[in-house]
Amino acid sequence: MTDFTPNEMMTIAAARELSNDDVCFVGIGAPSAACNVARLTHAPEITLIYESGTVGTKPDVLPLSIGDGELCDTALFTVSVPEMFRYWLQGGRITTGFLGGAQIDKFANLNTTVVGPYGRPKVRLPGGGGAPEIASNCGRIFITMALTKRGFVETLPFVTSMGHGEGGNHRERLGLKTKGPTRVITDLCILEPDPETKELTVVSIHPGVSREQIIANCGWPIRSAENVIETPAPTETELAVLRDINARTRKAHEGTGSGKEAA
Amino acid sequence: MARILPLAEAVAENVRDGDTVAMEGFTHLIPYAAGHEVIRQGRKDLFLIRMTPDILYDQLIGVGAARGMKFSWGGNPGVGSLHRFRDAVENQWPRPLEIEEHSHAAMANAYEAGAANLPFAMLRGYIGADLPKVNPNIRSITCPFTGEVLAAVPAIRPDVAIIHAQRADRSGNVLIEGIVGVQKEAVLAARRSIVTVEEIVDELSPPSPNSVVLPGWAVSAVAHVPGGAFPSYAHGYYPRNNAFYIRWDEIARDRESFTAWIKENVLDGNPEDFARHAAKKSSKAA
Numbered sequence: 001m002t003d004f005t006p007n008e009m010m011t012i013a014a015a016r017e018l019s020n021d022d023v024c025f026v027g028i029g030a031p032s033a034a035c036n037v038a039r040l041t042h043a044p045e046i047t048l049i050y051e052s053g054t055v056g057t058k059p060d061v062l063p064l065s066i067g068d069g070e071l072c073d074t075a076l077f078t079v080s081v082p083e084m085f086r087y088w089l090q091g092g093r094i095t096t097g098f099l100g101g102a103q104i105d106k107f108a109n110l111n112t113t114v115v116g117p118y119g120r121p122k123v124r125l126p127g128g129g130g131a132p133e134i135a136s137n138c139g140r141i142f143i144t145m146a147l148t149k150r151g152f153v154e155t156l157p158f159v160t161s162m163g164h165g166e167g168g169n170h171r172e173r174l175g176l177k178t179k180g181p182t183r184v185i186t187d188l189c190i191l192e193p194d195p196e197t198k199e200l201t202v203v204s205i206h207p208g209v210s211r212e213q214i215i216a217n218c219g220w221p222i223r224s225a226e227n228v229i230e231t232p233a234p235t236e237t238e239l240a241v242l243r244d245i246n247a248r249t250r251k252a253h254e255g256t257g258s259g260k261e262a263a
Numbered sequence: 264m265a266r267i268l269p270l271a272e273a274v275a276e277n278v279r280d281g282d283t284v285a286m287e288g289f290t291h292l293i294p295y296a297a298g299h300e301v302i303r304q305g306r307k308d309l310f311l312i313r314m315t316p317d318i319l320y321d322q323l324i325g326v327g328a329a330r331g332m333k334f335s336w337g338g339n340p341g342v343g344s345l346h347r348f349r350d351a352v353e354n355q356w357p358r359p360l361e362i363e364e365h366s367h368a369a370m371a372n373a374y375e376a377g378a379a380n381l382p383f384a385m386l387r388g389y390i391g392a393d394l395p396k397v398n399p400n401i402r403s404i405t406c407p408f409t410g411e412v413l414a415a416v417p418a419i420r421p422d423v424a425i426i427h428a429q430r431a432d433r434s435g436n437v438l439i440e441g442i443v444g445v446q447k448e449a450v451l452a453a454r455r456s457i458v459t460v461e462e463i464v465d466e467l468s469p470p471s472p473n474s475v476v477l478p479g480w481a482v483s484a485v486a487h488v489p490g491g492a493f494p495s496y497a498h499g500y501y502p503r504n505n506a507f508y509i510r511w512d513e514i515a516r517d518r519e520s521f522t523a524w525i526k527e528n529v530l531d532g533n534p535e536d537f538a539r540h541a542a543k544k545s546s547k548a549a
Binding site: 028029051052053054063064065066067068069071072078080081082084085086089090109113118119121122123124125126127128129130131132133135136137158159160161162165170171174175176252253254 | 340344366397
């Protein structure tokens with residue numbers, strides 16, 4: 001088996017969730033890497049949308065920000081930010097939202113706002129950005145985050161974007177018709193909400209990872225689904241594509257320019 | 264009708280102490296040179312508005328120019344925290360910062376409402392989220408036709424909007440291309456506006472299809488500041504300097520290195536300093 005890091009496994013496992021039919025609202029960081037690996041491997045026709053207004057973008061290097069020029073240069077079209085949120089997101093045109101966060105709870109609610117009390121925070125995080133409405137308006141949500149005790153917490157200090165709220169049919173009670181988070185892809189395993197309670201449960205464990213490791217890294221007593229499978233290891237092709245795009249990205253962002261200087 | 268002015272005059276005429284100020288640019292075309300001029304002129308008690316306050320607002324907050332900020336995402340994109348913003352919120356340094364926090368969708372809608380001369384914006388938003396609990400400016404309204412309860416936020420009506428654009432002609436008509444963000448809405452929502460541009464040309468043409476044009480009569484002042492969006496970028500002129508965004512994390516992390524950077528690069532600088540960043544790829548000038 002080829003060696004790979006937990007982070008590479010996470011990105012590749014997340015990429016596999018996507019298909020050519022997806023119209024995907026992409027967050028920066030791990031979601032962006034996963035979506036572009038999907039595009040460069042098994043889902044070349046996937047539509048990637050970044051909240052800066054770029055639609056159908058095909059970046060050659062991963063953007064550092066949601067509005068890098070690379071995204072606009074390679075997009076099918078680019079719209080204003082109000083149009084992006086009003087017509088395309090709120091209009092219900094986006095099948096899949098891909099989010100990350102600083103903290104998540106067992107019902108896949110996310111916090112990217114504050115740690116500690118809102119008025120007197122211990123840590124002030126960047127805030128929600130597009131997430132509150134991405135979480136409610138996309139057909140379904142994938143979340144990708146490393147599994148750590150700091151990140152996977154029993155109770156969130158602040159709900160930036162709603163997952164399954166208090167569990168059960170909470171989303172329906174609030175009038176939401178979208179599915180909310182359907183998969184949480186971590187560096188150790190994949191989680192899915194229980195069909196009834198909506199509590200996140202382990203459905204797939206990455207190669208070489210133990211149940212004990214997962215339990216030790218989660219901030220709540222985490223349960224497993226009835227049939228837990230082993231996540232297939234990354235293929236040579238998947239790893240090569242991911243490493244290639246990461247290498248191009250590093251080179252582009254570390255320079256004094258943006259990597260397009262030779263153009 | 265827009266007056267074409269040197270940047271210092273444009274800022275002196277249009278930005279006053281205590282103003283609500285929107286410097287917009289969604290990653291692209293951020294008006295850094297104009298923001299630095301506001302710092303140099305010592306404007307204070309500003310209430311800053313911006314969807315994505317990044318390095319520029321970190322600088323304005325760090326020098327103590329802001330009494331408050333309305334925003335929807337305050338970070339260094341792809342890099343991490345804004346350390347001056349965090350220091351202000353967590354430790355009240357150099358002064359406390361009143362914050363009014365929204366989501367992107369709400370801010371974008373609020374700018375549109377401002378441009379449309381409406382009192383508020385509504386959206387299907389904030390469902391199940393905690394922000395409405397801490398921001399009294401997020402309320403709800405019931406649709407008179409269906410009974411659906413929607414989120415409502417006040418329109419944004421800044422005293423002054425400041426943006427950067429690719430080109431203006433000699434009558435002050437302004438052209439924007441690429442990621443156009445929320446700049447058109449910000450200018451049309453504001454009482455006064457300043458647009459800095461890469462070039463002043465005889466003819467705006469040939470604009471690309473669907474480019475945004477702000478007519479000179481809807482703009483207060485235009486200033487020619489080549490490179491004025493650095494370290495963000497001007498599509499077709501120069502790329503985003505991602506390396507500087509990464510470096511900012513170190514500069515802003517500590518109060519002393521931040522203050523030294525501001526002195527050297529802002530207080531002792533001038534708008535012409537930005538010109539060295541303006542490496543135009545193709546000449547569209549007449």
